[in-house]
Amino acid sequence: METEYEVIIIGGSYAGLSAAMALGRSLRKTLIIDSGKPCNSPTPQSHNFITHDGKAPAEIANIAQEQVLKYPTVAFYNGLATHASSITKRL
Numbered sequence: 001m002e003t004e005y006e007v008i009i010i011g012g013s014y015a016g017l018s019a020a021m022a023l024g025r026s027l028r029k030t031l032i033i034d035s036g037k038p039c040n041s042p043t044p045q046s047h048n049f050i051t052h053d054g055k056a057p058a059e060i061a062n063i064a065q066e067q068v069l070k071y072p073t074v075a076f077y078n079g080l081a082t083h084a085s086s087i088t089k090r091l
């Protein structure tokens with residue numbers, strides 16, 4: 001696994017995946033770290049999201065993950081981020 005990324009996104013559900021898609025398409029080397037515990041996990045069906053009405057939340061997330069990970073600039077890591085620090089690096 002690579003260890004250098006331009007962006008690390010903590011949380012790989014809808015918000016994190018959406019951000020990763022925009023970044024990956026902009027050729028930013030992006031890592032998503034996700035612990036697999038979305039807030040909507042208790043609900044069997046999702047509503048008010050046009051074209052996805054009635055789908056299970058996990059199904060929507062799986063489709064999103066599949067689409068985002070088609071971009072070679074984006075990587076996904078299953079795990080819990082427990083620490084973060086900043087590194088100043090001149091490009």
Ligand SMILES: Cc1cc2nc3c(=O)[nH]c(=O)nc-3n(C[C@H](O)[C@H](O)[C@H](O)COP(=O)(O)OP(=O)(O)OC[C@H]3O[C@@H](n4cnc5c(N)ncnc54)[C@H](O)[C@@H]3O)c2cc1C
Binds near residue numbers: 040041
């Ligand atoms: C019961 C319920 C029903 C809902 N029904 C609907 C609906 O029908 N229609 C609708 O439009 N919206 C619905 N919502 C709202 C919708 O689910 C949320 O708006 C949406 O899930 C928010 O997405 P998110 O990516 O911000 O957060 P989440 O989906 O909660 O994802 C956060 C992710 O970050 C990960 N994470 C957090 N901390 C860390 C860490 N330190 N390291 C690694 N990973 C981490 C978690 O494991 C999780 O996967 C519902 C919400 C709930 C609770």
